[in-house]
Amino acid sequence: MRFRSLFSAGVLGAALAVPLLTAPSAAAAPWTCWASDDQIYAAANNVQGAPGDLLACREVKLEGVRNAPGHKAWKVRYVSTDAKGEKVAVTGTVAVPTAAWTKGGSRPTVAFNPGTLGSGPQCAFSRQLAGQKQDMYEGDNIATFLNAGDAIAATDGVGYIDGEVHTYVNGANAGHALLDIVRASRQIPGGSLKADGKVGISGYSEGGHAALWGAQLAESYAPELDVVGAAAGGVPGDLRVTAAALNGSLFAGFLADALIGLNAQYPEMPFGELMNDSGRRAVEDVKKNCLLGTLAVFAGARVENFTTDKLTLDDLYAIEGPGGVTWGEIVDRQKAGVGIGPAGSGARYEIGFPVFQYRGWLEEIIPHETEDATRQRYCDAGINTTWKNTYMSEHLSTDWAAAQDVTEFLNDRFEGKPADGNC
Template sequence: MSHRTRKSSPRRAALLGVAAVVGGAFALPATAAADPVTQCAAADSAIYRPPGSVTTAPGTVLACRAVDSLPMVVGAPAYHAWKALYASTDGHDNPSAVAGTVIVPDAPWKGAGERPLVAFAPGTLGIGPQCAFSKQLSGAYQDAYEGPNITALLRAGFAVAATDGAGYLDGQVHPYVSGPDAGHAVLDMVRAAARVPGSGVSPRAQVGIWGYSEGGAGSLWAAQLARSYAPELNVVGVASGGAPTDLKAAAANLDGSLFAGFLVDALIGLSATHPDMPFDGILGDAGRRAVRDAKTLCAVGTVARFAGTRVEQLTADHLSLAQMYALSGPDGTTWSEVAEESRLGVGVGRPGSGARYEVGFPVLEYHGLLDEVIPVGSVTVTRNAYCAMGIPVEWKAYGADHLLGDARAVNDAVAWLGDRFAHRTVSAPSCRAGNDG
């Protein structure tokens, strides 16, 4: 089948949804026939070039490009695809820009209403711009592994809006594990999908959110932020697997392990979002080499380069994780408090509860019981926090490690999202301690 693509056809969060709708109404003037955005004819380099400033509403398409094929998406039905650079908001509520990919099956949607859209948050890819998910999907392959996830969504007939996440534009560093950055990028990718010329994605479409590992945390952050940040979106469910819901628990597990590279990336990512915190000045020679190397590596290279690395090896004074957490910035904020900012399941509640994060749709959490990267116990805590606040939560466990947990769950996650789009009843939540759900 041909996959050839068509060429044509910090202010308050409560105001952002209105601004996005207004911005979308005027972002693509019908008279601008030669406009690269209207035609989605921007150069590939323009998708990854940071704009000098971003003054448009979150979700506005700043540049887009039709993509002829996505080599990573194997076995999918015929589709059309676009790369897009879109306006977003960083974790400190400042305007930003993010890139991503919109993919829509050619076959007409056979279900009721508008074709549903799944916002996809990719798992860990590395922190350098060369690792961007959109680059890998479109053929600049490094070591991404979630092409089958996209294929499964397209086979189900769903449109896909896959964000790269913040910090993947030229000269940037991905703010790895920064929750608000991730959540905003996911939600604004949904907004942007409906504004890509020719996509056919409806701004009224039902939206499901899905991600695993880093993407699992990003999907849950999008779920927690949806009601306040993007209230106009019709989000009906979120599927999250293998998520680092507690950064301190994950860090303790990763320090000195085979997967210590993920901890190195997390330290660099959080230092990018908190430049006033002590980081560069406390590194030793090994730490400075680690930062330089991490920015040049994607996922597999990161794991290989930093296997067995301990935090003590990176700092001039051989500081432990606990000692690093105690360090504070100019305003007295400690690294411990920075890590806690991205803890999931805190301050959540049902709509109308007055909670900081109101979640009005079901949540699926899943995890491999043999996961050697993210402790399953920390995910259990998050699940129970949602459940205790009356948020409908379903849990699925697999006899798998971290990597295989993603692959094992693909069909289940897609089916679960399909049930949400079809308005099928969610099974009763089970709130209890224990790692097996």
């Protein structure tokens, strides 16, 4: 039980990732994809280039993807922007079917964010897809898109650079990283993806939260991308509601990831000074474990047991940092579906394309009320929203149960078919 320090600083969040000194800068974009793994993932303290600029690439085989058609794949390192507006280096995977796209126009791309994999650099989705570790469950979803003829631009998310920590469920970081990997995918030397290719956004659980943030930020952050649809399932839309359910549960490890991620993105906020010895050990446990290890270490853990003053979640939310900003305010910034509106509405986040949201009927990790409320916020805002909650599956298996629906939803948008929504 080592979970208390984790929530001493807030709930669900993000980590700084700073790009590599050895990777090419934007001014010297790579001419070849011969970068080593060390160059793809190496730490750095100065990132050059515009968001989406390709820094380095390496052709790989997707050992973690079964039943896929012929394709070419690359690990990539690219420029993105964190929640504070700082440039960071992010890693990910791009895969393109070798068969020709025959459905008209340029081949579309699915911007994909995986579900929770763990917080340390060793847990990166791109490492796992290439067979370096098997603690993930998204390979079949990647294959489903590839079999539909879609290209995949799958971000690892911010914080999988060596020496960094993943910025778990930090909305701005996640949304930026998703959009920027699409930009980067079109710069691969000898690649075939075109600037006019349509874009769909997809993710489940942590990835669902990222997908909605990508949808919200698309118009303002990457207006040149032709985003035509987004699919998001198992979404922890309100992190306070989610944290209350995770605290003391079998799935408290997800809360641990969130707290460490918040501290990494907001190191100026009170955190380490709140911890006891168990809390300090918990930080190291989060960094050294991936998905299953983290869940095992923190099963049943409560945040109250990791701070010197046995602080509750509400106590932690009230703690102030520089300028009077509280941890609660930082947590609330991550809420999905706030400030949204349809195209031309003048809302902070205009969404001019259909959105598919879904959850399993037997969902046991993310509270139903926050998933349902996120969907309702989209409907109330006038966003064209399709909702499905009839999958007879629990949290993890819903990711697979919905894969064909997600693929069909996005490919219907690629083909220009209308979505009626069911708000």
